[in-house]
Amino acid sequence: MFHNTSMTQPFNCTACGKCCHNLKIALSVQESIDWIERSNQIQIICEAIPWLNEPNPLDEVVRYKKNISVAAISGSLPIRVLIYFVGFFEGACPNLQKNNQCGVYSDRPLTCRIYPAEINPFIEMNPLQKACPDEAWIASDDLLTPVMQSDILQYRQSAIEEIESKAHVCDDLKIDVASIANQAYVIHTPDQKKLMQSLKNCKTKRDADIHNSWKIKTHVLESQQTLQAMGAVCQSFDVDVDSDVQYVRF
Ligand code: SF4
Numbered sequence: 001m002f003h004n005t006s007m008t009q010p011f012n013c014t015a016c017g018k019c020c021h022n023l024k025i026a027l028s029v030q031e032s033i034d035w036i037e038r039s040n041q042i043q044i045i046c047e048a049i050p051w052l053n054e055p056n057p058l059d060e061v062v063r064y065k066k067n068i069s070v071a072a073i074s075g076s077l078p079i080r081v082l083i084y085f086v087g088f089f090e091g092a093c094p095n096l097q098k099n100n101q102c103g104v105y106s107d108r109p110l111t112c113r114i115y116p117a118e119i120n121p122f123i124e125m126n127p128l129q130k131a132c133p134d135e136a137w138i139a140s141d142d143l144l145t146p147v148m149q150s151d152i153l154q155y156r157q158s159a160i161e162e163i164e165s166k167a168h169v170c171d172d173l174k175i176d177v178a179s180i181a182n183q184a185y186v187i188h189t190p191d192q193k194k195l196m197q198s199l200k201n202c203k204t205k206r207d208a209d210i211h212n213s214w215k216i217k218t219h220v221l222e223s224q225q226t227l228q229a230m231g232a233v234c235q236s237f238d239v240d241v242d243s244d245v246q247y248v249r250f
């Protein structure tokens, strides 16, 4: 059950603009195209989950992870890969105007429309982890308006529908390194012109066109040894230092 769509939380945005700073905004394929067309940059975050056996289909968390990931292989180990396209910026968002108003307000990404609610249905929204000031939480409106609930559902649906397209983009750009999910992020910064071309082509490709065999990067020696024993191809996080690939530990 997507529990946080029914949660009520008093909230009233103060338009402080804090949520428009130092972010990675998860984007759909079309939002990524729009983001690059505005001369902004996209990164690609990849996480892998070993998937030896099909888990209990009644387990809602596992079913959610399966739905938003793509089946793949690392060496001889079956895995699933989570792929996120993110608009990133340090400091203020390039779309934020001097008056703290969004310069693309009517076309802003779904993630911006949803904030500070959670996209993941299994994460409870915690005001303490949000950028919003205290006064935003003591107003009497409900955070989850019907419009916001609809945006959340739309985002989740597009995450499911577009995962194969995102895998095709990775395949096209030879992006084949992922972290272990919940241990770290591997963040790729591809050439933006090539990425744009792949984004425009990815929806026309068939599932069978995917060729990548993934490498799993980890800073935990035990994880590396376990995965290699299971047949995976691993990379230590301190090898292959590549400015286009960052490894960010949690
Ligand atoms: S696109 Fe607009 S709402 Fe989203 S982070 Fe940038 S300025 Fe803020």
Ligand code: SF4
Binding pocket: 012, 013, 014, 015, 016, 017, 018, 019, 020, 115, 116, 131, 132, 133, 136
């Ligand atoms: S940080 Fe919170 S209160 Fe401030 S603009 Fe963003 S959503 Fe509104």
